[in-house]
Structure formats: structure tokens, C-alpha cells
Amino acid sequence: MGSKSNTERARKALEAMKQLGFSKKEATPVLKNLLRLFGNNWEPIEDECYRALADAILDRHQETAADRGCSATRPTPDDDHHPLTLCGASRDVDTETDEPRTKKPRATNSDPQSPPSLTDDQDVPAAISPPSHGASPQFRPQTRASARLRQASPSSVTAAHKRPRQMMDEDFQDSAFLREPKPEPDIDMDAIQGTAATSDCPNAHLGLIDYPLNASSSRVALPLALLPPDQNVPQISGPKKRAIQPCSKVNTGEGSSVIDVASSTMGEVKMSLKCSVDPKFRMPSLEAVFKMVEDKYLHSYKILPPEFSIGSLMNEICQCVVQLGSDHIAEHNTESDVAGNGRCSQNEPMTGSIPFVKPIACEDGGNRKCKSAGESFIVEDSENSSVAKQKTHLALANLKPIHDVTDISKGEERVRISVANEFASEKCPPSFYYIRGNLVFQNAYVNISVARIGDEDCCADCFGNCLSAPIPCACTRETGGEYVYTPEGLVRTPFLDECVSMNRFPEKCHKFFCKSSCPLERSRNEASPEPCRGHLARKFIKECWSKCGCNMQCGNRVVQRGITCNLQVFFTGEGKGWGLRTLDELPKGAFVCEYVGEVLTSTELHERTLQNMNNGRHTYPVLLDADWGSEGVLKDEEALSLDSTFYGNVGRFINHRCYDANLVEIPVEVETPDHHYYHLAFFTTKKVEAFEELTWDYGIDFGDGKDPVKAFQCLCGSRYCRGIRHPRKRGKAAAK
Numbered sequence: 001m002g003s004k005s006n007t008e009r010a011r012k013a014l015e016a017m018k019q020l021g022f023s024k025k026e027a028t029p030v031l032k033n034l035l036r037l038f039g040n041n042w043e044p045i046e047d048e049c050y051r052a053l054a055d056a057i058l059d060r061h062q063e064t065a066a067d068r069g070c071s072a073t074r075p076t077p078d079d080d081h082h083p084l085t086l087c088g089a090s091r092d093v094d095t096e097t098d099e100p101r102t103k104k105p106r107a108t109n110s111d112p113q114s115p116p117s118l119t120d121d122q123d124v125p126a127a128i129s130p131p132s133h134g135a136s137p138q139f140r141p142q143t144r145a146s147a148r149l150r151q152a153s154p155s156s157v158t159a160a161h162k163r164p165r166q167m168m169d170e171d172f173q174d175s176a177f178l179r180e181p182k183p184e185p186d187i188d189m190d191a192i193q194g195t196a197a198t199s200d201c202p203n204a205h206l207g208l209i210d211y212p213l214n215a216s217s218s219r220v221a222l223p224l225a226l227l228p229p230d231q232n233v234p235q236i237s238g239p240k241k242r243a244i245q246p247c248s249k250v251n252t253g254e255g256s257s258v259i260d261v262a263s264s265t266m267g268e269v270k271m272s273l274k275c276s277v278d279p280k281f282r283m284p285s286l287e288a289v290f291k292m293v294e295d296k297y298l299h300s301y302k303i304l305p306p307e308f309s310i311g312s313l314m315n316e317i318c319q320c321v322v323q324l325g326s327d328h329i330a331e332h333n334t335e336s337d338v339a340g341n342g343r344c345s346q347n348e349p350m351t352g353s354i355p356f357v358k359p360i361a362c363e364d365g366g367n368r369k370c371k372s373a374g375e376s377f378i379v380e381d382s383e384n385s386s387v388a389k390q391k392t393h394l395a396l397a398n399l400k401p402i403h404d405v406t407d408i409s410k411g412e413e414r415v416r417i418s419v420a421n422e423f424a425s426e427k428c429p430p431s432f433y434y435i436r437g438n439l440v441f442q443n444a445y446v447n448i449s450v451a452r453i454g455d456e457d458c459c460a461d462c463f464g465n466c467l468s469a470p471i472p473c474a475c476t477r478e479t480g481g482e483y484v485y486t487p488e489g490l491v492r493t494p495f496l497d498e499c500v501s502m503n504r505f506p507e508k509c510h511k512f513f514c515k516s517s518c519p520l521e522r523s524r525n526e527a528s529p530e531p532c533r534g535h536l537a538r539k540f541i542k543e544c545w546s547k548c549g550c551n552m553q554c555g556n557r558v559v560q561r562g563i564t565c566n567l568q569v570f571f572t573g574e575g576k577g578w579g580l581r582t583l584d585e586l587p588k589g590a591f592v593c594e595y596v597g598e599v600l601t602s603t604e605l606h607e608r609t610l611q612n613m614n615n616g617r618h619t620y621p622v623l624l625d626a627d628w629g630s631e632g633v634l635k636d637e638e639a640l641s642l643d644s645t646f647y648g649n650v651g652r653f654i655n656h657r658c659y660d661a662n663l664v665e666i667p668v669e670v671e672t673p674d675h676h677y678y679h680l681a682f683f684t685t686k687k688v689e690a691f692e693e694l695t696w697d698y699g700i701d702f703g704d705g706k707d708p709v710k711a712f713q714c715l716c717g718s719r720y721c722r723g724i725r726h727p728r729k730r731g732k733a734a735a736k
């Protein structure tokens with residue numbers, strides 16, 4: 001095929017169409033169009049005996065008919081099972097003269113290889129033959145082109161079996177077709193597959209199946225509904241790998257429908273829905289259909305915002321098709337970017353994705369199992385060596401979970417978190433697994449046990465809402481006998497301001513210095529670690545928890561109830577990649593989200609760092625170092641950090657802003673009474689307007705040339721920016 005000239009291929013295609021009764025005049029423009037659509041790739045056109053071409057010609061007929069104002073014709077009594085007839089489809093063409101003719105083409109069929117004759121009673125373009133009796137199971141309408149192809153050539157019968165290649169087939173580089181089935185229980189799949197297997201088509205058991213009916217009836221090609229693409233798709237190895245779509249059963253009963261969606265890289269998305277209809281069906285106006293569906297949704301389900309319209313829903317479907325269909329392209333283009341950094345996904349070297357108190361690079365992928373540990377989970381790899389485990393993260397990254405742009409959390413959160421890109425660049429953030437709570441990667445020691453929580457660390461005697469009780473409960477011990485939260489769930493201003501000030505001016509705050517070697521320095525250089533640079537003695541919020549007598553609505557449980565505000569992941573278009581914004585105005589002290597990721601030990605973090613450096617990739621995990629140095633020697637498995645490179649929540653999208661960020665991170669103790677493991681929660685430092693970007697100060701010293709990880713060039717826009725352009729001046733100004 002590959003060596004054939006285009007002219008030769010065109011000639012053959014037109015010849016094949018001629019045999020189907022399509023004139024050169026009508027086939028040529030359609031062929032040209034298809035070639036343009038497939039980017040001059042002949043294979044999908046030649047496939048299945050030019051099925052795509054025949055379909056396209058018939059589609060054109062239909063469109064022309066629709067333009068002429070024709071709708072479905074009323075069926076004749078014989079057409080009981082032909083509810084939809086193409087307007088104008090009975091028009092045929094003299095294949096010699098290219099002129100329309102009233103008689104359908106007749107051909108003799110003495111040669112089994114030549115096209116069989118098309119008789120008047122056979123030639124039904126939108127043919128749906130009645131079920132036959134006997135051995136043949138129930139069946140579905142054949143598609144128009146397949147009917148013609150089948151009648152035209154025995155070889156086309158087998159070719160028609162290849163229909164499922166339309167979905168996820170590598171041959172279709174420029175176009176993708178999805179077919180979403182309704183469950184269709186009535187067909188005997190064994191019978192179908194058995195029949196198909198008798199043909200010489202390698203994919204005969206898939207998709208469009210030809211049915212041998214009894215002697216009096218013609219053979220009917222059955223379009224079987226295909227499962228959606230996220231099902232397991234077995235691959236056939238061979239010269240060309242083919243994705244096989246498993247077939248679902250066909251239902252010939254009333255109300256069954258099949259949705260066809262086709263798209264091309266040129267942004268065209270075509271949807272068609274085939275439904276069973278009453279024989280007296282007449283095409284209603286589209287306006288009436290839209291109105292009826294909108295009314296139905298509005299009145300029956302009451303879930304619609306006022307701006308809802310079916311038009312925009314269809315537009316959204318189109319956009320989702322294009323986006324999902326394009327994701328693999330973005331993935332190929334962003335192989336080195338698995339950390340959710342918008343800049344990197346534009347093929348720039350990654351300068352870091354995970355914000356942090358002290359930046360450390362990391363990377364990884366793979367064969368993992370998760371097991372739960374209280375509210376945390378442990379992610380285990382099947383391999384033993386820690387380095388190997390880190391490596392498996394690379395493989396994991398290649399699994400590329402697909403984002404749902406209507407809710408990137410995929411239902412993990414209580415609110416939907418949409419994705420928006422007002423720029424024409426990437427449609428979706430690079431892949432990661434969305435998790436609502438932290439996961440232990442491997443060796444991190446997160447000891448969540450009821451026995452560890454003493455009476456002084458819980459309020460077992462409380463009931464209902466602790467904030468309504470006359471005396472503050474035991475859970476306020478850490479905060480001087482006062483609740484941090486107001487009854488409205490906001491962090492009280494004095495506490496909040498102290499946290500903000502601590503982050504802005506860490507040099508003025510109390511710090512813990514590790515008594516022996518610092519785990520962070522140890523991980524950087526185990527042989528001769530540098531002296532500890534100090535860790536902030538952070539202020540904690542302690543929330544009530546499961547060992548407390550209060551209920552889940554208790555005012556001292558805010559972070560553990562999860563995200564409640566309307567957030568959106570959006571493309572900043574300011575060189576910072578993706579960011580997070582609020583869709584509603586937020587008051588000062590409001591909880592926004594946690595920073596969620598994998599819990600790593602400092603050794604694991606260091607291994608990721610090395611792996612990452614080897615791959616030219618950097619990420620910035622958050623150290624959970626609040627209490628490092630407050631005790632004796634901190635064991636490595638107790639020195640924890642969070643990394644949301646591969647597993648994370650929306651916190652991973654929050655960009656950095658020097659000094660005057662509108663979010664501050666506050667450690668929150670929930671299930672553990674010590675400060676080795678805790679939650680890192682973001683609260684607003686001031687009132688935030690709707691659609692304002694949410695930012696926090698990563699605490700990066702942009703002027704620290706010694707740090708092994710090169711910081712990104714700061715584009716925060718703050719007048720106090722410590723960014724590399726004015727490191728000293730800005731820093732000093734802000735400190736005043």
C-alpha cells in the first residue's frame with residue numbers, strides 16, 4: 001500500500017465507490033475532504049473497503065437532503081423495521097454518466113468476487129432488515145455504508161468486521177471515533193463472535209458483525225456498540241498494534257441507543273445518536289428538542305444553573321472529546337513533566353513543582369499497592385530497593401491518569417473543582433493522581449492509633465459542638481485554652497496574624513536547631529552533614545477528632561471536613577503555569593485546602609531528589625519540620641515531608657508569592673498528638689476577591705546560591721518580590 005501513488009489510490013477509491021453506485025462526481029470532493037481530514041493518510045480511507053468514504057458520501061447525501069428541508073420519510077408497510085430513511089437516499093447515479101438515475105444499479109453476480117447484484121428490494125440505503133427466523137439471533141440495523149459494502153463485495157463483508165478500529169486505533173492518527181453503548185442484553189455474543197470468527201478478518205469478533213440470516217433474507221451487518229475507551233483494551237501485536245474494543249451486547253428492544261462521536265485534529269467533532277423510534281416518527285425541530293431537554297432537566301432534576309442550555313452542554317461535550325482525544329498528544333510532548341508544572345509541560349526544564357519551606361528536588365513511578373492506615377494510606381511498591389521504588393514512580397507517571405475538567409478531584413472532594421484555560425495553550429494540567437488525604441509512600445512512620453491519644457489530647461466527654469460549651473475543651477490545650485476557630489469556621493485574627501508574621505519574618509522567630517545532625521542536612525550529605533539551619537517553632541491548630549465526644553459539625557473541626565469553597569484550577573498565562581483561584585469572595589481566615597501528597601522520609605526524599613536531578617526535573621516538597629530539633633535525635637523515618645508530584649490535591653497548584661500572599665499555611669494536628677506528622681492547611685490572610693489567584697509564600701530564598709536546587713525565576717508580581725532580579729532590595733523593603 002505504502003508504495004502506491006496517490007493517483008492510483010484515488011483511482012481505486014473512486015472505482016470502489018462506483019461499484020457501490022456512487023458517481024465519480026459525487027465521490028471525488030468527498031474523497032478530497034477525507035484526505036484533508038486524515039492529513040493525507042490513505043489508510044483509514046482504504047480500510048474496510050473504503051467504508052469511511054462510502055459513509056462520508058452517504059452523510060453528504062443526508063446533509064444535502066436536510067438542506068433541502070427533508071426529514072425522515074414515512075415508512076411504507078414494508079418498512080416497518082426501517083424507521084429512518086435517508087431523504088434522497090433512493091437517488092442513484094448512473095455510474096457511467098455520473099448522472100442521477102431513477103433505477104437502482106443492477107449488476108450481475110456470476111463471479112463471486114464481483115459485486116453481487118443490487119435488487120430493488122435489497123437496495124435500501126438506510127437499511128434495517130427485519131429479524132429473520134431460525135438460527136440467527138436478533139440483530140440491529142446495519143449502517144448504510146456497510147449495507148452497500150456487504151452487497152457490493154464478499155470481501156467487503158469481512159472488511160466490515162474491522163469497524164471497531166475506528167476507536168483508539170493507531171492507524172487513525174488524525175481522527176478518533178468514540179462509540180458509547182447503552183447496555184444491550186439481547187444478543188447472543190457467542191453466536192455473533194462465532195459467526196465472525198468464520199470470516200478471514202482478524203478483528204472479526206469486533207464491532208460491525210455480519211449476520212447470516214436465513215435463505216430468504218439478506219445478510220445484515222450489525223453495528224455492535226463498543227465499550228468506552230477507558231475499559232481495558234487488549235492489544236493485538238503484529239506489524240501494526242491495534243486497539244481492540246470489546247463489544248457490548250446488542251439490544252434490539254425499544255429505547256436502545258448508540259452514540260457515535262467522531263473528531264478530527266482539525267477540531268471537528270461530530271456526534272450522532274441512534275435511537276429506536278416509532279415507525280410514525282417525524283423529525284422535530286432542534287429548538288423544540290433543546291427546550292424539552294432543558295425543561296426536563298430544570299423541572300425534574302432541578303440541578304441546573306440558570307445559564308444552562310443544551311447548546312452549551314453539546315459544546316462542552318465537543319470540547320471534552322477534543323480535550324480527551326488530545327491528551328495523549330500533550331502527554332507525548334511532556335514526557336519529562338509529571339509534576340504538574342505548567343511551564344515544564346511546555347517542554348521547558350522543570351524548575352520545581354511542589355512548593356516548600358526548603359526546596360529539595362525529587363522524582364519517581366510504579367507497581368504499587370495502597371493500604372490504608374487510618375486516614376492515611378500506604379503506597380507500596382513490589383520491588384525491594386528504595387531506589388528501585390523511586391524509579392517505579394517514573395512508570396507510574398507514564399500511566400497518565402486523565403483529568404476531568406469539570407472536577408479535577410474526580411469526586412474526591414465535597415465540591416467540584418473545575419479546570420479552566422482561557423489561553424490557547426495546554427488544555428489540561430499534566431497528569432497526577434488526585435487524592436483527598438495524604439498517602440504514605442513507603443517507610444514514613446505515621447503512627448495513628450487511638451491508644452496514643454491520652455485524655456489530655458481529646459475531649460471524650462464533650463457532646464455536639466464544642467464551641468457552644470461554656471468551658472473550652474481539652475483540645476484547646478495547645479492554643480492556650482482558646483479555640484482558634486470562630487463559630488463561622490474562620491481562624492481568629494490574632495492567631496492568624498501571628499502565623500502570617502512568622503512566615504514573613506522567620507528570622508525574627510524562635511527556631512529549633514537539631515541537637516545531633518539535621519535529617520535534612522543528613523539527606524543532603526550523609527557522610528558529613530552541614531550544621532542544622534534551624535526549623536521554625538510553628539504554631540499549631542489542634543482539632544477535635546474521633547476520640548472526642550463532639551460531632552462532625554463541631555466548630556473545632558474545620559480542616560478535617562475538607563474543601564468547602566468553590567475553587568478552580570486555571571492557567572495563569574503569566575509564565576507561572578497553572579494556578580488555583582477562588583470563584584467566590586473569601587473572608588479573612590477562611591480555610592481553603594490542605595497541601596496533600598505522599599508522605600516521605602528524608603531518605604526517600606533525597607533519593608527522589610537524586611533521581612530527579614538525573615532526569616533534569618525538580619520538585620519542591622513541603623517539609624513537616626515543625627518540631628524537628630525539639631527532641632533528641634530525630635530518626636529518619638520520623639523526619640517527614642509531603643510530596644504532591646505524583647499524588648496530590650489542588651494544593652499542588654498554588655503558586656508562590658513573596659511576602660504578601662493571600663494564603664498562609666498552618667500546621668493542623670488531627671489524628672496524631674505529636675508534631676511529627678500533621679496536616680498543612682491553607683487559610684486566607686485577608687479578604688480574597690472572587691476569581692483572585694490564591695498564593696502562598698514558599699519561603700524560598702531566591703538569593704541562596706548554595707542550594708542544590710535552582711529556584712525558579714519568581715514572577716509573583718509582588719512589590720516585595722525577593723526574586724532574583726532585586727533580591728536584596730525587595731527583601732529589605734518587605735522586612736521594614
Ligand SMILES: C[S@@+](CC[C@H](N)C(=O)[O-])C[C@H]1O[C@@H](n2cnc3c(N)ncnc32)[C@H](O)[C@@H]1O
Nearest residue numbers: 340341342352353577578653655656714715716
Ligand atoms: C506547586 S507548583 C505550582 C503549580 C504550577 N504552577 C503548575 O503549573 O503546576 C510550583 C511551580 O510553579 C511555578 N511557580 C510557582 N510560583 C511561581 C512564581 N511566583 N513565579 C514563577 N513560577 C512560579 C514554578 O515552576 C514552581 O516550581
